[in-house]
Amino acid sequence: MDGTLKKDLQIFACKTRMGVVEGVYRAKAGHPGGSLSICDVLSYLYNVEMHVDPHDPKAPDRDRLVLSKGHAAPALYAALALKGFFPKEDLKTLRKTDSYLQGHPNMHKIPGVDMSTGSLGQGISAAVGMALAAKLDGANYRVYAILGDGELEEGQVWEAAMFAGNRGLDNLVAFIDNNNLQIDGSVDEVNSPNPIPEKFAAFGWNTVEIDGHDLDAIERALTLAKACKGKPTAVVMKTVKGKGVSYMENAVNWHGVAPNDEQYALAMDELQAALAKLEA
Numbered sequence: 001m002d003g004t005l006k007k008d009l010q011i012f013a014c015k016t017r018m019g020v021v022e023g024v025y026r027a028k029a030g031h032p033g034g035s036l037s038i039c040d041v042l043s044y045l046y047n048v049e050m051h052v053d054p055h056d057p058k059a060p061d062r063d064r065l066v067l068s069k070g071h072a073a074p075a076l077y078a079a080l081a082l083k084g085f086f087p088k089e090d091l092k093t094l095r096k097t098d099s100y101l102q103g104h105p106n107m108h109k110i111p112g113v114d115m116s117t118g119s120l121g122q123g124i125s126a127a128v129g130m131a132l133a134a135k136l137d138g139a140n141y142r143v144y145a146i147l148g149d150g151e152l153e154e155g156q157v158w159e160a161a162m163f164a165g166n167r168g169l170d171n172l173v174a175f176i177d178n179n180n181l182q183i184d185g186s187v188d189e190v191n192s193p194n195p196i197p198e199k200f201a202a203f204g205w206n207t208v209e210i211d212g213h214d215l216d217a218i219e220r221a222l223t224l225a226k227a228c229k230g231k232p233t234a235v236v237m238k239t240v241k242g243k244g245v246s247y248m249e250n251a252v253n254w255h256g257v258a259p260n261d262e263q264y265a266l267a268m269d270e271l272q273a274a275l276a277k278l279e280a
Contacts, residue, residue: 013043017244019078023094025264033254035075037239042079044218054084057111064114068123069148070104085112121154128164131172145174150182152193164232165204172232179241183255200234212237
């Protein structure tokens with residue numbers, strides 16, 4: 001990847017993390033940990049991979065993204081705001097009574113959101129349906145979904161995976177945010193979905209394992225996905241929950257807790273320092 005592009009993507013990811021912290025802090029509620037872990041893949045998707053237009057968010061030929069782990073909405077909202085789908089100032093209204101930016105994405109109210117999600121396991125089914133629709137219509141758009149590793153404990157995920165593999169939906173890519181933590185502890189302790197790549201492969205998927213914070217690796221995975229014909233692709237991303245904020249990293253208690261004033265200031269100081277280093 002070109003060095004200038006990589007730096008631009010890293011800056012976008014850092015600003016997305018700042019948007020996550022800002023929104024959750026202002027709301028005094030939300031899910032920072034699993035939002036911070038997907039900012040890098042969102043940066044690549046919205047700036048390089050996906051064909052989308054903030055001025056025409058419902059364009060029929062647009063690529064689709066389904067945030068199956070809907071509780072990570074703060075990251076999606078921050079990325080959409082940075083791309084110009086709606087004002088960045090609106091991130092401060094997260095979860096407010098009169099705000100359109102609620103705790104889970106709403107496709108009817110938020111520009112750029114392709115599917116309402118929140119109940120874990122259901123988003124991937126919607127993404128499979130979109131990919132099938134594209135095939136039936138002879139359309140060229142591609143569909144991307146982001147799932148949590150804890151979400152893989154839902155049976156509906158595997159029904160969707162079986163269908164997608166059986167139909168050879170090679171226009172579908174599912175990113176698994178494998179940060180190994182869910183609300184009640186580590187996924188290994190709660191109800192292990194491992195080995196994740198082998199399970200998707202058993203359902204007829206092409207599988208790739210990467211460092212989910214490595215933009216070059218994300219690029220290579222998507223190149224492999226587009227080159228693979230006749231199979232959907234599952235990209236298993238090894239990530240750090242709470243990535244970018246020192247005291248949130250790999251800390252299960254930050255799954256669904258908002259920072260207080262002191263914690264907010266520390267998080268923003270760390271992210272501002274990271275941003276300044278990138279922009280130097």
